[in-house]
Structures are given as structure tokens and as C-alpha cells.
Amino acid sequence: MGWDYSEKTKQLFLDAVHGKPGTHLGEIENPDGIGEHGSISCGDALKFSFRVEKNDDPLKDRIVEARYLTFGCTSAIAASEALCCIIEDRKVTPIEALKITNADIVEFLDGLPQQKIHCSVMGAEALEAAVVDWAKKRGVDLAALGIAVNIQNEDEGRIVCKCFGLTEPYIRRKIKELDLHTVEDLTGAIKAGGACGACRYAPGGLQDILDDIWGKETADVPSAASPKSFVPLASLTEPANARKAPESAPKAASEELSPYRQAKEIEKIIEETIRPLLKSDGGDIEIVDIKGDLVLVSLRGACADCSSATQTIRFVVEDMLKNKVSEKIRVVQV
Numbered sequence: 365m366g367w368d369y370s371e372k373t374k375q376l377f378l379d380a381v382h383g384k385p386g387t388h389l390g391e392i393e394n395p396d397g398i399g400e401h402g403s404i405s406c407g408d409a410l411k412f413s414f415r416v417e418k419n420d421d422p423l424k425d426r427i428v429e430a431r432y433l434t435f436g437c438t439s440a441i442a443a444s445e446a447l448c449c450i451i452e453d454r455k456v457t458p459i460e461a462l463k464i465t466n467a468d469i470v471e472f473l474d475g476l477p478q479q480k481i482h483c484s485v486m487g488a489e490a491l492e493a494a495v496v497d498w499a500k501k502r503g504v505d506l507a508a509l510g511i512a513v514n515i516q517n518e519d520e521g522r523i524v525c526k527c528f529g530l531t532e533p534y535i536r537r538k539i540k541e542l543d544l545h546t547v548e549d550l551t552g553a554i555k556a557g558g559a560c561g562a563c564r565y566a567p568g569g570l571q572d573i574l575d576d577i578w579g580k581e582t583a584d585v586p587s588a589a590s591p592k593s594f595v596p597l598a599s600l601t602e603p604a605n606a607r608k609a610p611e612s613a614p615k616a617a618s619e620e621l622s623p624y625r626q627a628k629e630i631e632k633i634i635e636e637t638i639r640p641l642l643k644s645d646g647g648d649i650e651i652v653d654i655k656g657d658l659v660l661v662s663l664r665g666a667c668a669d670c671s672s673a674t675q676t677i678r679f680v681v682e683d684m685l686k687n688k689v690s691e692k693i694r695v696v697q698v
Contacts, residue, residue: 367646367666369438370474376442388448389441390431396501397458399493401486402436409435410444412490414451414498416458422502425458427451432490437646437666439473439480446472447487458495459504462511464488466542478552479646485538485553524569527559527641532573539577547571559641620690627654629689634661638681642667649681657692659685673697 369377380387392398395413402409411433416425430448434441446469451461466484470476476484499506521531538544538554547570550556557564565571621629634651642649647667652660661681663673674697682695 367438367477367480369442369477373439373442373473373476376445376473377438380441380445388431388445389433391433392429392431395431395494396425397494397498399490399495399497401489401493410440410486410490412444412447412487412494414458414461414494416498422504423457423459425498425502426455427458427461428455432487436483436486437480439476439483440486442473443469443476443483443487446484447491451491458498459509459511461491462495464491481552482555485542522568524573525556525559525563527563527637528555530554530556535570535573536577539574545574545578547574550574560637561640623656626657626689630654630659630685630693633685633688634681638684641680642676647676652698657690657694659693659695660698661695662698 376387380389383389391411392413392415396416396418398411398413400409400411413431414427415429417428418425430451432444432448434444447464450464450468450472454460454464456464466481466488469484469487470481473484496506498504521533524530524532524535535550535554535556539550542549542553544550544553547557547564550570551558557570563569620626631651631654634649639649642663643665646665648664649667650662650664652662654660659681661677662668663676667673667676677695677697682693685693685695
């Protein structure tokens with residue numbers, strides 16, 4: 365399927381990928397602030413950096429240049445470009461830049477499809493991380509200024525959405541910041557539950573977190589799902605994990621599968637994990653053939669014409685199969 369992007373979104377994307385003068389795709393050497401958000405293995409990742417014109421008073425530093433490196437779709441690149449344009453046009457200080465929200469990015473782009481709102485959220489998160497980095501370098505105490513920056517701690521905590529490595533503290537913060545009231549809102553805004561969907565209505569999952577924050581105003585579990593019972597979140601004492609914790613380690617040499625079982629495992633992971641992940645961004649994937657450790661695939665939908673198709677094959681499909689099935693697997697697009 366194709367996405368209904370605004371003309372401005374499409375133009376920003378094309379200008380950026382073709383390196384038109386005045387665009388911002390790239391890195392700043394020795395930046396004053398640098399921040400990252402997302403994960404390549406999850407399909408979207410953004411590294412944002414900026415340079416300031418320094419003042420004797422660091423609070424009066426002004427951002428004069430902003431750049432980004434984005435792995436993602438049209439909207440991810442356009443949203444990153446929009447963020448840099450907003451920052452440079454407004455000539456903001458790093459502290460003032462924190463007032464830029466994902467809603468400002470969406471407005472600059474003349475709107476985004478609901479399923480692509482997470483791309484604007486990614487930019488705002490990377491900006492916040494870059495400001496935290498600048499503050500450390502310049503000796504600015506953000507807490508003393510009354511600025512609550514939570515990004516430093518969001519890697520710690522119980523992982524709720526394993527496909528995207530999203531922790532409970534992060535999900536709770538975004539629910540409140542973005543006024544998200546349904547599981548569908550969460551998926552559209554931060555991708556939570558957008559791949560395998562197992563975390564949506566599991567005990568302690570997305571619906572339970574929403575109910576815990578807003579009460580029972582949110583939708584009940586669909587009739588196709590089994591009834592759920594609320595489990596107090598505090599009772600789920602899973603130890604703190606890194607956000608990118610894989611569900612299983614790569615197969616050891618002694619655990620190598622037969623060619624038949626390996627092919628069936630590849631088919632299962634592509635069907636149950638990778639396809640939903642790509643379909644959440646309007647793309648799809650089809651297995652053409654499996655020849656031992658060589659997997660031939662064809663990207664479909666939005667992924668077929670995406671400028672990041674090669675990276676999708678390498679960093680999403682191949683890396684996931686290497687991690688979950690065998691390190692020997694190689695994926696080729698045909």
C-alpha cells in the first residue's frame with residue numbers, strides 16, 4: 365500500500381535523499397550535542413546532532429546547525445528534516461529546543477498518516493537526548509532549571525514490547541505526554557504492539573498499563589482474545605534489562621537444525637515477526653526460496669520502492685534470522 369503523504373513531506377524526503385543544498389542529512393563533526401533514538405533492528409533509528417554558537421553563559425548558547433542520520437521510511441527522513449528546519453529557523457537555545465514537540469513536526473509536514481506519527485516522536489526523542497548530552501558537556505544542571513528529562517533512565521525497567529524493546533517507564537511517559545488512550549494510539553505513536561502483538565493484552569501489557577493510568581475508559585479486549593484479568597504492575601518483578609535484549613541467543617553449533625527444520629523456523633519467524641513489523645510501515649515480504657543458509661526474498665508494498673530497502677534486508681530481516689535461527693544465514697533480495 366502507498367501512504368497518503370502531503371506534498372511537503374514528499375518534497376522534503378526527495379530533497380534530503382538527493383542531497384539538495386540546504387538539507388540536513390549527515391553528521392556534524394565534534395557536535396556540541398548528539399542523541400539517538402530507535403533501533404535499526406526495529407526498523408527505525410535516528411542519530412541527531414547539533415552545533416551551537418557558544419556564549420559565556422551556556423544558557424544563551426544558540427543552535428546554529430543541526431544534522432541527522434536516519435534509517436527508516438519516507439516519513440522518518442522527512443520528519444528528521446523538518447526537525448532540523450524548525451530548529452535552525454527559530455534560532456533556539458538548546459533549552460528552548462526542548463519545547464519543540466512531535467506535534468510541531470507533524471504540523472510542519474502538513475500532517476502525517478496516523479500509522480506514521482511514531483516517526484515524529486522519534487525526532488523529538490533524539491532531540492531531547494542531544495540536549496541532555498549538550499547539558500553534560502556545558503555543565504548545565506537541567507534538574508535545577510526545573511526541566512524533567514527522563515530519557516537517561518528509560519533504558520531501565522521491565523520490557524513490555526519485546527519486538528521493539530520498549531520498557532514500561534518509557535511507555536508510561538509517552539502515554540501521558542502524548543495523551544494516548546488506546547492500544548491503537550500507542551501503536552501509531554511509538555510502535556508498541558505493532559509487530560507480533562503479544563504485548564497488547566497480555567497481563568501487565570499495553571492495555572493493563574493504559575487501564576492503570578486512565579482507569580477503565582479504554583476499550584476492552586477484542587472478543588477474539590481470551591478474557592484478561594488485571595495484574596498489578598508492581599508485582600511483575602522482571603529484572604531490569606537493556607532495551608535491545610533479544611528473546612533468544614543465536615543457536616549454538618551443537619544445536620544446529622536439520623535443513624528442513626531450519627527452513628520451517630525461517631518461515632515461522634518471517635511470517636510471525638518480520639512480516640507484521642514491515643506491514644506496520646506499509647511494506648511486506650515474500651519468501652522466494654530457501655536454499656540451506658541462503659534465503660531469497662522479495663520486498664513488497666512500501667518496502668519495494670523504499671530507498672532503505674537494502675538496509676531493511678541487512679539490518680532487519682537478516683539480523684533477526686541470524687539471531688533467532690543461525691548465524692550462517694544470508695538473505696538476498698531478488
